[in-house]
Amino acid sequence: MEPNISVVAGLIADPTRAKILTALMGGKALTATELAIEADVTPQTASSHLSKLVEGDLLQLRKQGRHRYFQLKGLAVAELLEQLLVMTTSAQSKVQTGPNDTRLQYARVCYDHLAGELGVTLYDALVAQGMLIDAGEQTQLTEKGKLYFRELGVDVARLQSKKRPVCKSCLDWSERRNHLAGSLGQWVLDYIFEKGWAQRDLDARSVSFSKAGLKAFKRVFLVEL
Amino acid sequence: MEPNISVVAGLIADPTRAKILTALMGGKALTATELAIEADVTPQTASSHLSKLVEGDLLQLRKQGRHRYFQLKGLAVAELLEQLLVMTTSAQSKVQTGPNDTRLQYARVCYDHLAGELGVTLYDALVAQGMLIDAGEQTQLTEKGKLYFRELGVDVARLQSKKRPVCKSCLDWSERRNHLAGSLGQWVLDYIFEKGWAQRDLDARSVSFSKAGLKAFKRVFLVEL
DNA sequence: AGCATGCTTCGATGGCCATCGAACTATTGG
DNA sequence: CCAATAGTTCGATGGCCATCGAAGCATGCT
Numbered sequence: 001m002e003p004n005i006s007v008v009a010g011l012i013a014d015p016t017r018a019k020i021l022t023a024l025m026g027g028k029a030l031t032a033t034e035l036a037i038e039a040d041v042t043p044q045t046a047s048s049h050l051s052k053l054v055e056g057d058l059l060q061l062r063k064q065g066r067h068r069y070f071q072l073k074g075l076a077v078a079e080l081l082e083q084l085l086v087m088t089t090s091a092q093s094k095v096q097t098g099p100n101d102t103r104l105q106y107a108r109v110c111y112d113h114l115a116g117e118l119g120v121t122l123y124d125a126l127v128a129q130g131m132l133i134d135a136g137e138q139t140q141l142t143e144k145g146k147l148y149f150r151e152l153g154v155d156v157a158r159l160q161s162k163k164r165p166v167c168k169s170c171l172d173w174s175e176r177r178n179h180l181a182g183s184l185g186q187w188v189l190d191y192i193f194e195k196g197w198a199q200r201d202l203d204a205r206s207v208s209f210s211k212a213g214l215k216a217f218k219r220v221f222l223v224e225l
Numbered sequence: 226m227e228p229n230i231s232v233v234a235g236l237i238a239d240p241t242r243a244k245i246l247t248a249l250m251g252g253k254a255l256t257a258t259e260l261a262i263e264a265d266v267t268p269q270t271a272s273s274h275l276s277k278l279v280e281g282d283l284l285q286l287r288k289q290g291r292h293r294y295f296q297l298k299g300l301a302v303a304e305l306l307e308q309l310l311v312m313t314t315s316a317q318s319k320v321q322t323g324p325n326d327t328r329l330q331y332a333r334v335c336y337d338h339l340a341g342e343l344g345v346t347l348y349d350a351l352v353a354q355g356m357l358i359d360a361g362e363q364t365q366l367t368e369k370g371k372l373y374f375r376e377l378g379v380d381v382a383r384l385q386s387k388k389r390p391v392c393k394s395c396l397d398w399s400e401r402r403n404h405l406a407g408s409l410g411q412w413v414l415d416y417i418f419e420k421g422w423a424q425r426d427l428d429a430r431s432v433s434f435s436k437a438g439l440k441a442f443k444r445v446f447l448v449e450l
Numbered sequence: 451a452g453c454a455t456g457c458t459t460c461g462a463t464g465g466c467c468a469t470c471g472a473a474c475t476a477t478t479g480g
Numbered sequence: 481c482c483a484a485t486a487g488t489t490c491g492a493t494g495g496c497c498a499t500c501g502a503a504g505c506a507t508g509c510t
Contacts, residue, residue, distance in 0.1 A: 004313040005247070005306070009237035014468075018231035032487060045469055047488055066477040066486050076312050081230070083308055087301050088229040239498075257457060270499055272458055291456050291507040 011056045012084070016041055017049050021058065021072070021081055026109045026205040029062060029069035075164075078111035107207040109200065113185030114192070114207070118217075122188070123180045125223040132167060132180075139167040141184065149184070152191070152220070159183045192217060236281045237309070241266055242274045246283065246297070246306055251334045251430040254287060254294035300389075303336035332432040334425065338410030339417070339432070343442075347413070348405045350448040357392060357405075364392040366409065374409070377416070377445070384408045417442065 012018055019039040024030060030038070036046035050070060053059040060073040072078050107118040114122065126132045131145030141149075146156050159166045168182035180188065192198050197213025200206075209217065217223070237243055244264040249255060255263070261271035275295055278284040285298040297303050332343040339347065351357045356370030366374075371381050384391045393407035405413065417423050422438025425431075434442065442448070 005309040006238050006240045006243035008309055008313055009234045009243070012234035013231050013238040015231045016468075018234070022230070033485095041468090042470060043487065044471085044489085048468080051488090068487070076308075080308055080312060083301075083305055084230040084233055087305060088233055241498075258455095261457095266498090267500060268457065269459085269501085273498080276458085293457070 008056065008058070011053060011058055012081075014049070016045065017053060020046070020049060020053070020070075021077075022085075023205075024059070024070065024072050025078060025081060025111060026200070028109075028200065029071040031067050031069055035070065072111065075111065082110065107198070107209060108205050109189065109207060110179070110181070112189060113179070113181050114189050115179050116207075118207075118209075119179035121223055122221055125221060126180065129222050139180075139182075141167050149187075154184070154187055159187070188221075233281065233283070236278060236283055237306075239274070241270065242278060245271070245274060245278070245295075246302075247310075248430075249284070249295065249297050250303060250306060250336060251425070253334075253425065254296040256292045256294055260295065297336065300336065307335065329431045332423070332434065333430050334414065334432060335404070335406070337414060338404070338406045339414050340404050341432075343432075343434075344404035346448055347446055350446060351405065354447050364405070364407075366392050374412075379409070379412055384412070413446075 012021060016039045020035050023035060023038045032046055032050055033043055035050065036043045039046060039049075041049075050059065050061075050068075054061050054070075057073055058077050059070045062069045062071070072081075106116050107114065108116045110119070113119070123132070123134075126145065127134045129144075131142055131148055133140040133142060141156075150156055156166075162183060165182045166184050167180065168185070179185075192207075192213075193200075195213070195216065196210075197217050198207050198209040201208050237246060241264045245260050248260060248263045257271055257275060258268055260275065261268045264271060264274075266274075275284065275286075275293075279286050279295070282298055283302050284295050287294045287296070297306075329341065331341050332339065333341045335344070338344070348357070351370065352359045354369075356367055356373055358365040358367060366381075375381055381391075387408060390407045391409050392405065393410070404410075417432075417438075418425075420438070420441065421435075422442050423432050423434040426433050
């Protein structure tokens with residue numbers, strides 16, 4: 001009835017706001033000025049956009065000292081954006097892929113889990129090892145998988161008690177295939193940073209593995225190249 | 226990088242275009258003037274919007290005589306819109322629900338399959354009977370299910386040979402639960418109309434069952450109330 | 451042929467809104 | 481308490497675009 005969906009779409013429709021939103025796809029909270037720089041506008045302009053995005057429930061605001069941190073409000077927003085990316089990238093296909101895009105394609109953060117080529121490889125490896133059953137969006141964690149992750153220190157029971165699904169597949173916009181999302185996907189990404197295998201790049205979305213880190217990652221998660 | 230996602234969002238951002246798009250969620254192709262009336266604008270205005278939507282790959286145009294029929298271009302578009310509906314309806318929740326909304330909530334078309342309360346009930350019943358395994362987006366059809374639908378006259382092998390998944394769950398914006406999509410979901414809806422159990426309403430989205438049709442539907446698909 | 455219907459193109463109008471300069475508030479750090 | 485940094489509000493400007501009237505083109509009906 002009322003054009004509610006056009007309101008949300010309108011928030012994404014502005015190029016500057018779209019830049020801000022995609023910058024936040026990294027899952028990391030960013031300050032107002034960081035976002036202004038990212039979107040290449042003055043702080044005033046960014047401020048106006050940010051208040052609109054918060055008002056429209058697309059962003060969440062956390063005040064901390066004299067900083068204002070912004071992040072995507074919930075998974076639904078991230079999924080909406082990812083879906084938009086899927087649509088737009090499928091439409092044009094063969095675009096030029098600079099070095100930055102290559103990095104993004106190899107390993108990047110999708111809200112709170114690992115995406116890109118490496119994310120897809122991880123997902124496939126877990127399925128091949130019989131730890132996951134690939135059954136669409138709500139992928140199943142097998143008994144073998146539970147055992148395995150428990151050994152790595154995952155409190156599987158605690159993850160299962162939450163509302164959020166433990167395993168979930170998420171369509172990758174660059175690979176067009178599934179990668180691991182859900183609370184387990186979040187845990188894996190946290191584990192990678194915790195172990196120091198990789199770090200976020202400046203653009204906050206791509207993930208840089210060290211040589212040793214990549215090796216360790218592949219060993220632990222049984223990924224073959 | 227490029228504001229491609231903002232372009233697509235911009236197409237949905239205009240209230241008139243949003244009305245047009247949601248009107249087409251019924252899956253039925255509509256003419257330019259029908260859409261103009263639906264969106265409450267003059268034919269000229271609608272025409273301008275429609276050409277933009279076609280240009281932007283959101284709609285597909287079929288010329289037929291002196292009529293121009295428009296429909297959503299592919300499932301991806303319908304899914305994007307449904308996702309937007311999920312977001313916006315969850316945000317406000319308790320809105321007034323007129324009689325029209327009630328009808329929509331009970332049984333409606335979601336692009337090419339059955340949605341609403343009845344769609345959800347059907348889905349649950351099929352899972353309960355062991356014909357489907359609920360495993361997220363790419364729900365599995367069991368052997369028992371294949372047998373059952375084959376008896377109803379479904380050429381399961383032909384459905385499986387297509388690129389489109391046979392079973393797929395789709396999140397319902399009113400029920401917030403899964404209903405059956407995919408080529409099998411499409412088949413069920415076709416079957417309902419073919420058998421004369423129900424017909425589309427004027428608004429092209431809600432589905433009206435006759436008393437006998439509803440009874441037959443529940444009998445055939447083993448739905449208990 | 452001639453009229454009606456379906457739809458589009460063109461041009462003018464008006465409104466909305468993104469942007470930035472300037473000035474203001476708030477927090478931190480010495 | 482002062483300087484610096486972070487962020488906001490206000491007001492003016494300019495551009496984009498949705499809308500509709502008028503006119504034009506195309507198809508179908510008789």
